[in-house]
Amino acid sequence: NAKMDEAIDTLAKGGLYHAGQVCVSVQRVFVDESKVDQFAHALADKARALKVGDPRDASTEVGPLISPSEVDRIHRWVTEAVEQGATLLCGGEKLPHNCYAPTVLLNPPADCTISITEVFGPVVCVYSSVDQDAAIAQANSLDFAFQAAVWTTNLDTAMHCFTNLDASAVMINEHTAFRVDWMPFAGLKKSGHGVGGIEFTFEEMQISKMAILKSPSL
Numbered sequence: 001n002a003k004m005d006e007a008i009d010t011l012a013k014g015g016l017y018h019a020g021q022v023c024v025s026v027q028r029v030f031v032d033e034s035k036v037d038q039f040a041h042a043l044a045d046k047a048r049a050l051k052v053g054d055p056r057d058a059s060t061e062v063g064p065l066i067s068p069s070e071v072d073r074i075h076r077w078v079t080e081a082v083e084q085g086a087t088l089l090c091g092g093e094k095l096p097h098n099c100y101a102p103t104v105l106l107n108p109p110a111d112c113t114i115s116i117t118e119v120f121g122p123v124v125c126v127y128s129s130v131d132q133d134a135a136i137a138q139a140n141s142l143d144f145a146f147q148a149a150v151w152t153t154n155l156d157t158a159m160h161c162f163t164n165l166d167a168s169a170v171m172i173n174e175h176t177a178f179r180v181d182w183m184p185f186a187g188l189k190k191s192g193h194g195v196g197g198i199e200f201t202f203e204e205m206q207i208s209k210m211a212i213l214k215s216p217s218l
Contacts, residue, residue, distance in 0.1 A: 003153075004035070004038070004039060004042065005042075006151075006173075007039075007151040007173075008039065008042050008043050008046055009046065010173075010174065010175045011026050011029060011043065011124065011175055012043060012046040012047055012050070012124075013175060013177075014026040014149075014175025014176055014177040014178075015027065015122070015123075015124040015175070015177075016047060016050060016061075016062055016102050016122045016124070017061070017062070017177075018063070019062050019063050019064065019065055019099070019100065019121060019122045020119065020120060020121045020122040020123060021065070021066065021120055021121070022177050023118075023120075023146070024146055024147045024176045024177045024178075024179070025120070025176070025177055026124055026149070026175050026176050026177065027118065027119055027123070027124060027125060028115070028125050028127065028138075028139065029043075029124060029125065029126045029127065030126075030127050030129045030135035030138060030139060031126060031127070031128065031129065032128075032129060032130075032131070033128040033129060033130055036106070036107075036126060036127075036128040036129075037106075039126065040089055040104060040106045040126040041089060043089075043104050043124065043126065044089035044090040044104040045090075047090050047091065047102035047103070047104050047122075047124070048090040048091075048102070050062050050102050052095055052099050052101065052102065053097070053099065054097070062099070062102055062122055063099070064097055064098035064099045065098050065099065065100060065121060066098075067098065068098055070098075070120070070121065071094055071098055071099070071100050072094075073121075074100055074119060074120075074121035074122075074123060075092075075093075075094055075100065077112075077113045077114040077117075077119060077123075078091075078092050078103055078105065078114065078123060079092075080112055080113055080114070081105055081108040081109070081112045081113070081114045081115070081125075082105070084108070084109045084112050085107070085108070085109055086105045086106065086107060086108035086109065086112070086114075086125075087105065087106040087107060088103070088104075088105060089104040089105065089106055090102065090103060090104050091103025091104065091122070091123070100121055100122055100123075101122070102122045102123075103122060103123040103124070104123075104124050104125075104126065105123065105124070105125045105126070106125075106126050107126070107127055107128055108125050108127075110127075110138070110141070116142055118144070132157065132160070132161070133164075136161060136164050136165055139165060139166075139167075140164075140165065140166045142189075143189050143190045144187070144189055144190050144191045145165075145166040145167050145168065145187065145188040145189045145191055146167060146168060146169075146176075146186075146187045146188070146191045146192070147167055147168065147169045147170075147171065147176040147177075147178075148161075148165045148166075148167035148169070148170050148171070148176060149170065149171040149172075149173075149174060149175055149176045150162075150165075150170060150171075150172060150173075151173055152172070152173070158172045166188060166189065167188070168184070168186045168187065168188045169183070169184070169185075181197060181198050182197060182198050182199065183197055184196070184197045184200050185197045185200075186200075
């Protein structure tokens with residue numbers, strides 16, 4: 001089994017830094033049903049302890065959303081999920097100065113807005129899974145595929161997940177928001193078009209040009 005504390009620290013960072021306003025933020029986490037309650041409550045404890053506020057303050061860990069309308073939208077989605085059966089473990093409230101409390105939801109319905117659409121805010125959803133393949137199937141169930149992650153100390157498990165997840169990149173024991181500029185960075189399905197990354201962007205920005213010449217001297 002993977003080290004749960006390490007996973008929680010990393011997932012909290014990947015889901016909540018920049019207030020979740022990252023295109024590959026951690027949003028959906030699938031955990032074996034035997035450990036999901038322990039995991040989700042520990043993640044909520046971590047999220048609850050984060051300092052929210054002015055990004056100019058070096059001690060701030062979660063800053064504001066880009067606009068008041070985004071705060072309202074995220075709150076609507078969280079409220080909808082709770083009304084439809086999700087358990088709110090922490091957060092779920094608007095804060096002053098365009099901030100939203102870091103939020104952890106346990107088992108939102110699979111068809112509620114926050115389960116099927118990118119939240120782009122400081123919200124992480126934790127889902128109970130009966131086994132590894134059920135988690136993969138749920139992860140693949142959307143029309144979007146970008147970056148995914150798996151926590152494991154078992155090489156076979158890591159490679160099984162890498163092979164079967166639809167994501168364009170699978171992080172092993174690292175959160176989904178990992179990126180360096182020289183790696184390919186691409187969404188699949190409806191997640192985007194083209195490939196980012198220095199080398200790959202250079203290639204995409206070039207065109208091939210052909211000349212056809214007819215000459216009696218040839």
